[in-house]
Amino acid sequence: MMACEVIPASRSAEQAAKRVANELGLPLASSYAHAVAPVALVVDTHEVWLQALEKPRPGRVTIDFSSPDMLYRRKSGHNEPLGRAVGVKKDLKPRVFDATAGLGRDAFVLADLGCNVELSEASPVLFFLLTHAKQTALLSAQTKVVDAAQRMTISRGDSAQRSLAGFDVIYLDPMFPDRSKSAAVKKDLATVQALLENDATGEQGAALLDWALSQPVGRVVIKRPAKSPYLGGMKPSHAISGKTVRFDVLVRPNAKGEL
Numbered sequence: 001m002m003a004c005e006v007i008p009a010s011r012s013a014e015q016a017a018k019r020v021a022n023e024l025g026l027p028l029a030s031s032y033a034h035a036v037a038p039v040a041l042v043v044d045t046h047e048v049w050l051q052a053l054e055k056p057r058p059g060r061v062t063i064d065f066s067s068p069d070m071l072y073r074r075k076s077g078h079n080e081p082l083g084r085a086v087g088v089k090k091d092l093k094p095r096v097f098d099a100t101a102g103l104g105r106d107a108f109v110l111a112d113l114g115c116n117v118e119l120s121e122a123s124p125v126l127f128f129l130l131t132h133a134k135q136t137a138l139l140s141a142q143t144k145v146v147d148a149a150q151r152m153t154i155s156r157g158d159s160a161q162r163s164l165a166g167f168d169v170i171y172l173d174p175m176f177p178d179r180s181k182s183a184a185v186k187k188d189l190a191t192v193q194a195l196l197e198n199d200a201t202g203e204q205g206a207a208l209l210d211w212a213l214s215q216p217v218g219r220v221v222i223k224r225p226a227k228s229p230y231l232g233g234m235k236p237s238h239a240i241s242g243k244t245v246r247f248d249v250l251v252r253p254n255a256k257g258e259l
């Protein structure tokens with residue numbers, strides 16, 4: 001079974017939904033009642049979102065860089081550990097390759113801190129949502145949101161196939177196997193997991209780390225749950241711990257990159 005179907009939000013969105021289904025090579029369902037996949041990509045005339053179809057139905061998952069949630073992340077201290085891990089300073093804004101873009105939240109925080117960020121995402125559905133979110137952000141009334149969106153480039157495909165040049169940092173936030181069992185799992189990540197039919201072994205994350213360490217960057221930063229083991233068993237140069245997450249920082253002084 002396909003993990004995702006496209007559904008029009010209303011009759012006026014039927015043509016748009018058809019176009020998106022064709023573009024992404026996904027089946028089209030006429031309504032929630034006719035959908036059989038675990039997750040739907042819902043297309044409205046101006047909005048798109050993910051909807052898990054289990055019952056009771058959880059809330060929709062949107063990517064909205066001007067949302068109150070993102071505003072909170074920008075204003076609160078949440079961002080500091082991520083910025084420190086990547087090496088942001090007043091006069092130094094590293095160029096970051098986010099190899100696991102997902103819903104783009106970490107990447108947006110980094111762009112908001114002044115970094116140029118490439119968001120690389122393997123899932124065509126998430127790539128589509130990210131691209132839509134960036135276009136919407138570019139039209140925002142908030143200058144800071146527009147500025148951050150301008151620093152973001154979005155690309156589709158397997159990051160591990162890329163040969164990078166011109167980046168200082170690779171940022172990795174792979175799905176981890178125990179996330180789905182944790183009470184702290186956010187509903188939106190659970191929906192993303194259902195969409196991706198989750199990498200249950202964690203091997204993809206370790207393979208991505210091997211690839212990252214072969215690239216000419218001065219730093220690799222890995223986001224992990226606060227108490228989880230190091231990705232691939234690789235001890236970091238240092239770690240920056242928050243309440244629920246930890247950023248493992250591998251500094252590579254002999255590799256290229258400014259850091």
Ligand SMILES: C[S@@+](CC[C@H](N)C(=O)[O-])C[C@H]1O[C@@H](n2cnc3c(N)ncnc32)[C@H](O)[C@@H]1O
Pocket residue numbers: 099100101102103104105106107120121122123126157158159160173174175192196204208
């Ligand atoms: C946990 S999510 C990242 C969440 C993200 N940090 C955020 O702030 O929204 C992991 C994402 O990495 C993507 N991914 C995993 N392996 C990848 C690869 N080799 N290339 C590109 N994307 C990959 C998955 O499709 C998934 O969307």
